[in-house]
Amino acid sequence: MGLKHGWLGVVAAVWLAVSGCGHETTITRVDAGVVTDLSGRWNDTDSRMVAETMVKEALAYPWLGNFTQGKQRQPVVVVGTILNSSHEHISIQTFVTDLERELTNSQKVTFVAGKGEREELRTERKEQAMYAREDTQKSPGKEIGADYMMKGTISTILDEADGTKAVFYQIDLQMVDLESNAKVWYGQKKIKKVIEKKRTIF
Numbered sequence: 001m002g003l004k005h006g007w008l009g010v011v012a013a014v015w016l017a018v019s020g021c022g023h024e025t026t027i028t029r030v031d032a033g034v035v036t037d038l039s040g041r042w043n044d045t046d047s048r049m050v051a052e053t054m055v056k057e058a059l060a061y062p063w064l065g066n067f068t069q070g071k072q073r074q075p076v077v078v079v080g081t082i083l084n085s086s087h088e089h090i091s092i093q094t095f096v097t098d099l100e101r102e103l104t105n106s107q108k109v110t111f112v113a114g115k116g117e118r119e120e121l122r123t124e125r126k127e128q129a130m131y132a133r134e135d136t137q138k139s140p141g142k143e144i145g146a147d148y149m150m151k152g153t154i155s156t157i158l159d160e161a162d163g164t165k166a167v168f169y170q171i172d173l174q175m176v177d178l179e180s181n182a183k184v185w186y187g188q189k190k191i192k193k194v195i196e197k198k199r200t201i202f
Contacts, residue, residue, distance in 0.1 A: 042090050042154075042169060046191060051098035054173050054187045058150070059108050063175065063184035067147065077109045077175075078146040086156035086169070099150065112144055148184070149176050165195045 067075045079099050084090045096114070104111040113121060128137045152173035159166040168190065175185040 041088055041167075042086070044094065046169070047091075047095045047098050050171050050189050050191070051095065051102050054171065054189055055099060055102035055106065057187050058173070058175055058185050059106055061175075061185045063148075064108060074108065074110045075147045076112055076144050077103055077148045077150060078112050079103070079114055080149040080151035080176075082151065082173075083153045085153050087158055088156065090154060092154075095154070103150070109148075110144065112146055118143070146178055149178055150174070151176065163197045165197075167193045167195070169193075 064075065079096050082092050082096055082099075084092050100111060100114075103109055122140070125138050125140050129140075150173060152171065155170050155172075157168040157170075159168075169192070171189040171191075173187045173189075174183050176183055
């Protein structure tokens with residue numbers, strides 16, 4: 001009987017020790033606009049701020065006014081490939097979406113769907129031709145062709161020593177005339193982050 005109670009005491013002690021070492025998870029909802037730079041890596045704030053700044057800069061350059069005056073209409077713009085040449089896994093689609101939002105909401109250009117979206121829309125028109133009522137079908141061959149394409153690269157330089165890491169992001173974007181291949185605007189944005197890991201001594 002004493003042995004049984006002894007084992008029960010050991011089990012209880014082990015359970016208390018294990019339960020005492022557990023980690024408690026706390027979740028706090030914050031506004032989407034609040035900066036939460038936890039890891040130092042590229043995040044939603046970087047994506048949004050770079051898109052806002054660079055689109056505003058691109059639309060302030062002479063190419064926009066020259067086109068509008070010469071053609072008497074807004075230029076049609078599409079976002080092309082944004083390459084991730086950094087050492088991180090970056091959600092390029094999120095950045096592309098931020099660029100598309102800024103271009104569309106500027107009301108200074110006509111923004112058209114990118115390659116992937118166009119394929120989906122073309123498939124829908126083909127299916128409408130087969131299955132939809134004739135008076136509701138959307139005809140092919142009426143897409144608006146883009147005049148300019150925005151494309152670019154995100155790259156990084158990493159420096160690290162003694163627990164401190166510096167990450168240097170460089171975002172290069174270009175606006176290219178699709179008819180002449182001329183680069184009518186070239187923009188560059190740089191972000192530098194320093195991440196320090198402090199050692200805790202017990």
